[in-house]
Amino acid sequence: MESFYIKGRGFMLLALLLTAGHLAAQVTIRERRGEQREEVFDQPPKLIVGIVVDQMRFDYLSRFWNHYGEDGFRRLAGDGFLCRNHHFNYAPTSTGPGHASVYTGATPAVHGIIGNNWYDKETGEDVYCAGDSQVQSVGTESGAGMNSPHRLLVTTITDELRLHHQMRSKVVAVSLKDRGAVLPGGFTANAAYWFEGGQDGNWISSSYYMEALPDWVRKFNASGAAGAYKRVWEPAEPLRTYVESNLDNVPYESPFAGQEAPVFPYDLPALWDGNGAFDLLRITPFGNSLTLDFALEALKEEELGADLITDFLAISFSSTDYVGHKFGVDSKEVQDTYIRLDRDLARLLDELDDRVGEGEYTVFLTSDHGAVPVPAYLADAGVRAGYPDNALIQKQFGEFLRYTYGTTEIIKASSNSQLFLDRDVIRNLELDPSEVEAQLAAELLGYEGIYQVYTGTQMRGASYKQGIPAILQNGFNQKRSGDVLIVYDPGFAQYSPTGSTHGTVHNYDTHVPLIFYGKGIPRGQLYRRTEIPDIAPTLAAMLGIAFPSGTTGEPIAEVLK
Missing domain, CATH: 3.40.720.10 (Alkaline Phosphatase, subunit A)
Structure with missing residues (x-):
């Protein structure tokens, strides 16, 4: 009986030693992991x-x-x-x-601020x-x-x-x-x-x-x-x-x-x-x-x-x-x-x-x-640059509108180099709005000082990946933007002959x-x-917070x- 007790104590001692060794190994592994692990969320800036x-x-x-x-x-x-x-x-x-x-973290197509001011299609006023x-x-x-x-x-x-x-x-x-x-x-x-x-x-x-x-x-x-x-x-x-x-x-x-x-x-x-x-x-x-x-x-x-x-x-x-x-x-x-x-x-x-x-x-x-x-x-300085002749463009475009549609009222407003069509006038003339957009774009593209022209139909229907049309599309909000988008020649500005502008x-x-x-x-x-x-x-990722909703x-x- 005594022999068994001594043996039992030896077995228990061995078990304790093995357990302690196992625990020590776990601690060592945890410590080693802790040393290697990066802090996922550091204290953000104040x-x-x-x-x-x-x-x-x-x-x-x-x-x-x-x-x-x-x-x-x-x-x-x-x-x-x-x-x-x-x-x-x-x-x-x-x-x-x-x-x-x-x-x-978004463009005007998403956040809706399409200009400093713009024509509001719902109210018919500039906002x-x-x-x-x-x-x-x-x-x-x-x-x-x-x-x-x-x-x-x-x-x-x-x-x-x-x-x-x-x-x-x-x-x-x-x-x-x-x-x-x-x-x-x-x-x-x-x-x-x-x-x-x-x-x-x-x-x-x-x-x-x-x-x-x-x-x-x-x-x-x-x-x-x-x-x-x-x-x-x-x-x-x-x-x-x-x-x-x-x-x-x-x-x-x-x-x-x-x-x-x-x-x-x-x-x-x-x-x-x-x-x-x-x-x-x-x-x-x-x-x-x-x-x-x-x-x-x-x-x-x-x-x-x-x-x-x-x-x-x-x-x-x-x-x-x-x-x-x-x-x-x-x-x-x-x-x-x-x-x-x-x-x-x-x-x-x-x-x-x-x-x-x-x-x-x-x-x-x-x-x-x-x-x-x-x-x-x-x-x-010899660089190709200047100012579009707006008076001439308006004169030519007005003549085109009267000759083609019998009225200039087909254009309801313009802002930020975009034309807004009057859908009621187009409907009364029994015209297809997308065809009108295309006709206006083709006409404007032939004018001196105008570089490229795109339509609202193109902006809504295509998916541009690069170049000027992609830049325009990122700025195009389906509810707020116009029907014809005009790009003027590089180096040309609708502005006074003094000072710089942008847009x-x-x-x-x-x-x-x-x-x-x-x-x-x-x-x-x-x-x-x-x-x-x-x-x-980039800021949101650094701070560990949600991205803005339209990012x-x-x-x-x-x-x-």
Whole structure:
């Protein structure tokens, strides 16, 4: 009996030793696996800062590179990830569609913002992309605050961030332009603010977001921050060093009211009353500086990025667009505006380092569209460029309509280089709408200055994969777009002979910068093509949140490695 007990104890001891060895082996395996396993969902950045620079061509990075300091564009591009071949994949390339596409990850075909303004087929009236008669202005007695995102058809990345965190994330959007704040803010933003110029020069909002301006906004408006920029605009660096731009006094620029020539220096106090008072700041680099002043106040007062729940600050710098429209792509005024914006970006990054913490935030910078060099300048330089003869086109087209159909009323409206047919007139004439579209397209294609023409029937029935028709189709919304789509010759613009414009399918309007910087972003550059709708899903993948509801873009994998 004793022998069996001893043997039993030996057996139990052996079993315990074997069990302990097995458990130790399991621990070792678990430890080894833990060392090899990647963390699937890292702690996300405390703050995302989305920067849209209005009318920024990609080559403004390289052209003015030697004038930029170390802490603005150079810091973003050198320490971040630069996409060199980044494009809009739709037209029209304008501010409303641009901001909507950046933040929804979709094109106008899906998100529905087909222009800054467009003809509404249901009401028979022109509508504004952010206009909303059902809301009230906040912070002003005028109608300048009657805006909301109600014309958007899908969610934004800012919406998805708020929804993911059960509305605990904060989203604030800021821009001189109402559409530059409303569309990035999406449906659920805590606040969107834009600038009302005129005699007041205040930041305002809409009853869609709030009943009254917060105390900090009222204090900012009362502080005289905007009035501090009522000063002389002189070049930030010696004008003779701006060799990357045209001469200072050329016929491709337009002067301010009260000016004999569009040349430096610009005495804003002397020009003030004749040029819209505070609206004058929009057409100077000081408009960007004021925008940043207000955005930094929002960063501080709203405590953005102060905890581990990711917040979002959307900033759109609009003065670059206003200056480009007035003076043109190759002007010294545009160059000076970007040199000053570079300094503002350095100021922004320094403040983010201090308030949020270096390495705790993520920034992306892109544009809402590019711009064409002034066609008059191109033509003088020997490049095929110019302006369509609209009077002649209208005369020829009117004669064609009367001869073919007996009336010009077959065309109900036109907007964004699209014609809208009057279906009632076509029905009364017992005509086939698709055949009418084809006849009009064939006629217009023969006119000088018109490059290509497509029909609504083609846009609805075909599936284009590349080239101009694909770009048009991505911008074609079945319920909102027109029946005949016109593309003008490259280098030709429906605009004044001074200043630059945009809106077309051509590369000068589609090629813009894209830079990611900060937490979760490797250093690098990418030469393969990326597209505007790729931005939102890239952010969503990085944050581990749902993609915006209409997303058509793809995450840029190289940015996330």
